[in-house]
Amino acid sequence: MKSRSVAVTTTLQSAVVTGENVVAGYPGKIVWRGASFSLDRGELVAVIGPNGAGKTTLFRLLLGLQQPVSGAIKIFNEVPKRGNPLIGYVPQRHLIDSETNVECLELVHLAYCGHQWGFHLTAKVGRAAARRALEAVGATELASKSLNALSGGELQRIFLAEALVSDPDVLLLDEPLSSLDIRRTQELVQLIDRVVRTRKVTALLVAHDINPLLPYLNKVVYIANGKVATGTPKEVLTSERLSELYDTHVEVIHDSRGNVAIIGIEDHHGDE
Amino acid sequence: MQHAFEAGTLVAIVAGIVGYFVVLRRSSFAAHALSHIGFAGAAGAVLLGVSPILGLFAFTSVGGIGMTVLGPRASNRDVQIGTVLAFMLGLGVLFISLYTGYATEAYSILFGEILGISSVDVIVTAVAAIAILCATAFVYRPLLFASLDEDVAEAKGLHMHMLGIVFMLLVALATSIAVQVVGVLLIFSLMVTPAAIAQRLAKRPWHAVLISVIISLTATWVGLFVAFYEPYPVSFFITTFVFILYLLVRSIHPKLELMKTVSTFAKPIGQAQN
Numbered sequence: 001m002k003s004r005s006v007a008v009t010t011t012l013q014s015a016v017v018t019g020e021n022v023v024a025g026y027p028g029k030i031v032w033r034g035a036s037f038s039l040d041r042g043e044l045v046a047v048i049g050p051n052g053a054g055k056t057t058l059f060r061l062l063l064g065l066q067q068p069v070s071g072a073i074k075i076f077n078e079v080p081k082r083g084n085p086l087i088g089y090v091p092q093r094h095l096i097d098s099e100t101n102v103e104c105l106e107l108v109h110l111a112y113c114g115h116q117w118g119f120h121l122t123a124k125v126g127r128a129a130a131r132r133a134l135e136a137v138g139a140t141e142l143a144s145k146s147l148n149a150l151s152g153g154e155l156q157r158i159f160l161a162e163a164l165v166s167d168p169d170v171l172l173l174d175e176p177l178s179s180l181d182i183r184r185t186q187e188l189v190q191l192i193d194r195v196v197r198t199r200k201v202t203a204l205l206v207a208h209d210i211n212p213l214l215p216y217l218n219k220v221v222y223i224a225n226g227k228v229a230t231g232t233p234k235e236v237l238t239s240e241r242l243s244e245l246y247d248t249h250v251e252v253i254h255d256s257r258g259n260v261a262i263i264g265i266e267d268h269h270g271d272e
Numbered sequence: 273m274q275h276a277f278e279a280g281t282l283v284a285i286v287a288g289i290v291g292y293f294v295v296l297r298r299s300s301f302a303a304h305a306l307s308h309i310g311f312a313g314a315a316g317a318v319l320l321g322v323s324p325i326l327g328l329f330a331f332t333s334v335g336g337i338g339m340t341v342l343g344p345r346a347s348n349r350d351v352q353i354g355t356v357l358a359f360m361l362g363l364g365v366l367f368i369s370l371y372t373g374y375a376t377e378a379y380s381i382l383f384g385e386i387l388g389i390s391s392v393d394v395i396v397t398a399v400a401a402i403a404i405l406c407a408t409a410f411v412y413r414p415l416l417f418a419s420l421d422e423d424v425a426e427a428k429g430l431h432m433h434m435l436g437i438v439f440m441l442l443v444a445l446a447t448s449i450a451v452q453v454v455g456v457l458l459i460f461s462l463m464v465t466p467a468a469i470a471q472r473l474a475k476r477p478w479h480a481v482l483i484s485v486i487i488s489l490t491a492t493w494v495g496l497f498v499a500f501y502e503p504y505p506v507s508f509f510i511t512t513f514v515f516i517l518y519l520l521v522r523s524i525h526p527k528l529e530l531m532k533t534v535s536t537f538a539k540p541i542g543q544a545q546n
Contacts, residue, residue, distance in 0.1 A: 063427045065426065065427065082427075082429045083427075083428050083429020083430075085428075087427070089423070089424055089427040089428075090424075091421075091423035091424060091427070092423075093423065094421060094423075095419075095420065095421065095422055096420075096421075099298075099471075100420070101471050101472060101474075101475055102420060102475060102476075102477065103475040103476055106475075106476060106477060107420055107421065110413070110416060110417040110420060110421070111417075111421070111424060111428075113413060114413050114414055114416065114417025114418075114425060114428065114430070115413075115414060115417070115425075115428050115429060115430055116413055116414075117410055117411065117413070117414060118409075118410055118413075119409040119410065119412075120413070144475065146475050162421070162424060163424075
């Protein structure tokens with residue numbers, strides 16, 4: 001009897017992120033509509049599409065920073081609320097620049113306990129958690145280095161550690177690969193995949209180029225032209241599906257190694 | 273003289289702590305502008321026969337909130353702030369000219385005149401300092417987090433707007449009491465430069481705050497000691513001390529970085545690279 005009810009709950013709970021006919025944007029300025037999707041635990045999902053299509057908007061909906069215009073979007077079977085510790089977030093832009101002379105451990109530590117008000121005599125627990133997060137991303141030796149002394153690839157590891165420190169069930173990564181060269185991109189993608197598989201988290205990753213991610217992806221969320229297509233890469237990355245999405249003829253070409261090229265679309269530089 | 277040391281010490285501690293966040297949030301121009309806005313308040317208070325510090329409190333608080341309301345990070349914010357502060361300075365000049373008392377009042381607001389501070393003002397300073405320290409002890413973690421990684425902090429549920437207002441009020445209060453020591457025009461020397469030096473030297477916020485407080489305390493005490501024997505303004509010595517220290521750190525620090533790089537490459541050939 002007990003194992004049966006556990007089995008039922010597990011099935012219900014395996015869909016971590018669900019959307020039913022979601023319309024995103026603001027009344028008067030719809031960004032995308034008709035989005036229905038179901039993302040399961042432990043899946044690595046790419047969120048792609050042209051600039052300004054509304055990829056960050058999806059993240060803002062899941063973080064509870066924005067409400068859908070209509071439709072139901074759920075995370076962990078509940079309406080998204082602000083400050084959910086089960087979500088780890090790596091935003092697109094960061095304030096870190098050449099003047100930021102703060103050690104990496106401190107940034108990760110703050111992600112763990114920065115929401116706590118009041119005076120704290122000791123930071124031992126938080127710093128230990130921060131060290132574990134840095135270890136998980138292979139950045140232990142960067143702990144006492146200053147943020148402004150890191151390379152782009154190293155910084156992305158620190159931001160990932162920031163997102164992991166609260167032991168989340170969902171990771172939202174907004175363009176973590178943008179400023180990296182091919183080698184660092186591959187390293188980071190492999191790291192993210194390893195983290196996803198060992199911790200069984202659901203990771204949504206916004207990217208411009210899907211090819212580095214293809215070997216590791218479970219699903220794709222393709223946002224373009226005010227519409228959203230979700231499914232496995234094989235289902236979504238077809239000429240038919242994307243032509244339907246873009247309302248114009250789009251050709252999807254696969255090369256001998258499985259890389260994908262999408263021909264026939266303009267990359268709109270919108271304001272996202 | 274004893275009052276000057278008491279008030280000066282309190283101001284230096286507060287300025288060292290609040291200054292750390294000012295530099296971290298790249299808000300030094302806003303802090304600078306707040307002191308000028310306060311000038312109009314102080315001059316107006318003198319005109320009304322009230323203690324200048326009350327005018328400072330009132331105008332800097334309102335000014336600080338106004339700046340936050342203008343928007344969190346507008347790119348041409350310095351133009352907006354500069355326009356307002358120029359107007360405020362003009363207002364202050366008008367109030368000063370209307371005041372039929374002594375011009376030394378204006379001088380002390382602009383450049384600080386801590387030696388003549390009254391015991392009442394010391395108590396007011398102490399109360400303000402305690403309020404600032406208590407508030408800082410309560411908000412320092414969220415404020416630090418929001419200052420370093422705004423978007424993640426917001427995603428974790430922190431309210432950026434409210435924290436921005438709290439921060440500005442802390443700066444407004446700290447600036448108001450610091451004006452007594454270094455005046456409106458030299459507020460940088462206590463509120464910004466010590467923290468700027470500290471941030472170059474320390475990677476952990478705790479250490480940086482400590483260094484910042486030590487620098488502003490030393491500068492203030494040196495200024496007070498020298499002014500006791502020489503007939504020159506305290507604020508001049510404070511500003512000069514801090515400036516020289518800043519130049520020293522700027523010139524030595526690149527050399528420290530250079531030494532680190534050299535030592536990495538100069539490892540003995542036999543040693544294995546880890």
